[in-house]
Amino acid sequence: xxNPIIDQYRxxxxxxxxxxxxxxxxxxxxxxxxxxxxxxxxxxxxxxNKRWMEIRDDLDFHxxxxxxxxxxxxxxxxxxxxxxxxxxxxxENTNTLIIEHxxxxxxxxxxxxxxxxxxxxxxxxxRRKGQPKYFIVGNEYKVKDLEWRDAMEDxxxxxxxxxxWTTFLGVVIxxxxxxxILSLV
Numbered sequence: 001x002x003n004p005i006i007d008q009y010r011x012x013x014x015x016x017x018x019x020x021x022x023x024x025x026x027x028x029x030x031x032x033x034x035x036x037x038x039x040x041x042x043x044x045x046x047x048x049n050k051r052w053m054e055i056r057d058d059l060d061f062h063x064x065x066x067x068x069x070x071x072x073x074x075x076x077x078x079x080x081x082x083x084x085x086x087x088x089x090x091x092e093n094t095n096t097l098i099i100e101h102x103x104x105x106x107x108x109x110x111x112x113x114x115x116x117x118x119x120x121x122x123x124x125x126x127r128r129k130g131q132p133k134y135f136i137v138g139n140e141y142k143v144k145d146l147e148w149r150d151a152m153e154d155x156x157x158x159x160x161x162x163x164x165w166t167t168f169l170g171v172v173i174x175x176x177x178x179x180x181i182l183s184l185v
Contacts, residue, residue, distance in 0.1 A: 023057035024133040026152040027119065031111050033159040039113045041095050047118050052137035057148045064144075067137050075099060108135060116142045117155060 020026040039046045047069060054065035066078040075086040086101030095110035097120060108120035111134060120135040127133060136151075143151055 020152075023055070023136070023148055023152065024127070026149075027111070027134050027136070027155075030152065030155050030159065031119070034112060034155065034162075037114070037158060037162060038110070041090050041097060041110050041113070043113075046113055046115060051140040052118055053140040053143050055136045055138055055143060055146075055148050055151050056132070066140060075101060077101060112155075114158070115139065117151075 020029065041047070049068070049070055052067045052069075054067060063079050064081075066076075068074075068076040068078070069088050070076060073087045073089050075088040077084050077086065084101070086099065088097060088099050090097055097108045097110065099106050099108065107123040109123060110119075111121040112119040116139045118137050121133060122131070122135060138146070138151060142154075146154065
């Protein structure tokens with residue numbers, strides 16, 4: 001029988017990113033660890049009016065694709081400088097985003113958001129269709145020259161850094177408890 005508390009502490013000390021076949025595999029693992037550190041879509045200052053560069057694990061993907069979620073639901077996509085327009089909107093009181101672009105209207109749930117990464121999970125079983133499960137964009141200035149595996153490593157660093165802080169805090173609390181116990185004896 002597995003103990004979730006022990007499993008959590010065991011994962012804390014394992015700070016290596018496991019191997020994966022695809023970006024979706026990496027994201028499944030990483031997001032399980034960093035989701036508590038995510039912002040919500042209502043915090044628009046994290047994602048609106050920023051230049052988000054698309055990240056894909058497709059070997060044939062060589063374009064610079066920027067996504068900009070503007071005021072009033074304006075959605076701009078720039079592919080190597082060629083712009084097309086669409087619209088976005090959130091569903092009230094949810095972390096759900098609808099993106100309308102061209103003939104496509106797509107429903108996404110927020111998977112992770114901070115000032116460097118904006119990760120959405122497309123609703124439905126995308127693997128069954130052979131489509132990517134996640135739509136991931138990164139702050140253009142942060143990810144412009146990164147390969148997708150480097151971006152996964154950078155995302156995992158969010159967990160690593162938090163894990164080290166948690167470990168340090170646990171050690172300090174443990175030492176304080178020992179000092180307190182010894183002072184009472």
